[in-house]
Amino acid sequence: MELFEEEERLKIRLLAAYRRMRLDNKITEEELEEVFELIDRLDEYSLEDVQARLERIGQRTNHEGR
Numbered sequence: 001m002e003l004f005e006e007e008e009r010l011k012i013r014l015l016a017a018y019r020r021m022r023l024d025n026k027i028t029e030e031e032l033e034e035v036f037e038l039i040d041r042l043d044e045y046s047l048e049d050v051q052a053r054l055e056r057i058g059q060r061t062n063h064e065g066r
Contacts, residue, residue: 011039011042014035014039015035015036015039018032018035018036019032027057031057031060034053034057035054035057038050038053038054
């Protein structure tokens with residue numbers, strides 16, 4: 001499988017995981033939209049930026065007790 005196809009499959013799985021988190025009320029609709037935007041524009045961010053953004057969402061989620 002080509003690298004591009006593998007990357008797209010990974011994005012789909014990641015989006016599905018975050019969608020499940022939204023359905024379980026573990027993240028807000030706004031956080032889900034933020035993740036979707038991040039994944040949609042993934043090539044525009046460094047790995048460090050992606051990690052930082054996802055960590056911020058996780059911290060807000062944990063901090064707010066969801």
